[in-house]
Amino acid sequence: xxxxxxxxxxxxxxxxxxxxxxxxxxxxxxxxxxxxxxxxxxxxxxxxxxxxxxxxxxxxxxxxxxxxxxxxxxxxxxxxxxxxxxxxxxxxxxxxxxxxxxxxxxxxxxxxxxxxxxxxxxxxxxxxxxxxxxxxxxxxxxxxxxxxxxxxxxxxxxxxxxxxxxxxxxxxxxxxxxxxxxxxxxxxxxxxxxxxxxxxxxxxxxxxx
Amino acid sequence: xxxxxxxxxxxxxxxxxxxxxxxxxxxxxxxxxxxxxxxxxxxxxxxxxxxxxxxxxxxxxxxxxxxxxxxxxxxxxxxxxxxxxxxxxxxxxxxxxxxxxxxxxxxxxxxxxxxxxxxxxxxxxxxxxxxxxxxxxxxxxxxxxxxxxxxxxxxxxxxxxxxxxxxxxxxxxxxxxxxxxxxxxxxxxxxxxxxxxxxxxxxxxxxxx
Numbered sequence: 001x002x003x004x005x006x007x008x009x010x011x012x013x014x015x016x017x018x019x020x021x022x023x024x025x026x027x028x029x030x031x032x033x034x035x036x037x038x039x040x041x042x043x044x045x046x047x048x049x050x051x052x053x054x055x056x057x058x059x060x061x062x063x064x065x066x067x068x069x070x071x072x073x074x075x076x077x078x079x080x081x082x083x084x085x086x087x088x089x090x091x092x093x094x095x096x097x098x099x100x101x102x103x104x105x106x107x108x109x110x111x112x113x114x115x116x117x118x119x120x121x122x123x124x125x126x127x128x129x130x131x132x133x134x135x136x137x138x139x140x141x142x143x144x145x146x147x148x149x150x151x152x153x154x155x156x157x158x159x160x161x162x163x164x165x166x167x168x169x170x171x172x173x174x175x176x177x178x179x180x181x182x183x184x185x186x187x188x189x190x191x192x193x194x195x196x197x198x199x200x201x202x203x204x205x206x207x208x209x
Numbered sequence: 210x211x212x213x214x215x216x217x218x219x220x221x222x223x224x225x226x227x228x229x230x231x232x233x234x235x236x237x238x239x240x241x242x243x244x245x246x247x248x249x250x251x252x253x254x255x256x257x258x259x260x261x262x263x264x265x266x267x268x269x270x271x272x273x274x275x276x277x278x279x280x281x282x283x284x285x286x287x288x289x290x291x292x293x294x295x296x297x298x299x300x301x302x303x304x305x306x307x308x309x310x311x312x313x314x315x316x317x318x319x320x321x322x323x324x325x326x327x328x329x330x331x332x333x334x335x336x337x338x339x340x341x342x343x344x345x346x347x348x349x350x351x352x353x354x355x356x357x358x359x360x361x362x363x364x365x366x367x368x369x370x371x372x373x374x375x376x377x378x379x380x381x382x383x384x385x386x387x388x389x390x391x392x393x394x395x396x397x398x399x400x401x402x403x404x405x406x407x408x409x410x411x412x413x414x415x416x417x418x
Contacts, residue, residue: 012230013229013230014226014227014230014386017223017257018223020222020257021222021223021359024256030256031256033257045229045240047233047239047240048226048229048233048242048259049259049260050257050259050260051259051260120387137389148387149386150385150386150387150388151386151387151389151390152387154392155393158393158394159393167394168409170393170394171402172406172410172413174392174394174397175396175397175399175402175406175407176410176414177223177359178308178329178357178358178359178398179390179397180346180360180397181360181363181364181388181392181397182361182364183364183367183388183390184364184368184371184379185367185376185380185383187380187383187384188383188384188387188389189384189387190384192389197377197380197381198384201385204385205385
């Protein structure tokens with residue numbers, strides 16, 4: 001399995017690192033971080049730089065993973081990048097997004113008529129690309145697999161690992177990563193958080209983009 | 210708050226990225242990935258390289274974060290690095306580890322007589338450094354904060370965020386990161402996983418180190 005994780009300036013690190021951490025443990029896997037401008041690519045906070053290879057040939061990617069970020073609307077303007085996404089998708093075994101990475105897949109026309117999810121505050125935007133937004137942690141539709149916001153990439157990638165390498169293997173990875181989450185609060189989705197908190201976080205999100 | 214996350218060749222990415230993702234959202238924060246050999250530092254899987262600055266002066270770090278990895282025993286030999294850890298700790302407001310990063314703190318003599326935790330398969334090793342190993346998701350002991358394996362850094366960092374910037378702020382970060390985990394299996398700790406799976410993962414861990 002050849003995995004390419006597409007980074008762009010302003011990606012959210014966990015969107016990319018969650019699937020990386022899980023899927024890099026597949027047997028015989030090759031995994032690359034890739035970008036339209038190869039070299040160091042800086043995350044949304046400005047504090048992290050990950051080294052990226054150039055975009056590989058479209059037929060050299062079995063699993064395409066597109067993370068998101070508060071600037072995920074910027075790559076939407078990049079016709080060359082959207083074209084690369086479409087070409088890779090023609091050959092991919094799985095086409096995957098985390099968070100607002102789904103908007104890139106949508107802009108490339110890959111989610112039309114499909115069930116998909118994205119960051120909780122951006123679900124409505126998926127409809128503009130002809131997708132059926134679902135408010136779920138992750139959504140399988142054929143070879144398309146979309147995860148909800150940021151940390152959902154861990155859950156999604158474990159589910160994908162199970163499809164690729166079986167339940168025992170996926171469980172082994174979950175144990176190896178000590179993925180027995182104990183979040184200190186029960187507020188990780190807008191359905192659980194107090195409405196005032198949801199409003200405050202929404203306002204921050206708008207301020208950041 | 211000036212945060213330094215210490216990387217070394219063979220770090221586990223999530224150990225570092227979990228605390229980064231949460232704590233980079235503190236108000237007026239400065240955060241650096243640093244390493245004894247600055248430049249690109251490669252993770253345990255070999256597939257990820259993060260750009261690191263040189264080790265900063267010991268009095269320029271308020272929060273020291275030490276991730277782990279299957280090779281965390283290697284930096285234990287580095288007298289210069291252990292000395293830097295001791296010097297930073299003299300000035301730090303918080304000294305923090307994730308996963309086997311606790312073994313580095315231990316080797317630097319910083320956990321002697323303290324309650325601490327680490328990766329589930331390495332808890333016994335903490336005793337060799339005079340620490341009191343606790344099988345918990347994260348352990349506070351004064352300014353020392355140690356997290357269990359890999360993914361525990363998210364839970365730990367949210368708890369630290371709460372201490373630094375209040376409950377509402379920490380809850381806002383948890384919601385912003387959509388941290389409402391839904392792991393596909395209930396096997397993320399050795400107490401929950403079937404014994405045969407625990408044995409298999411233990412064997413893999415030994416094979417990797």
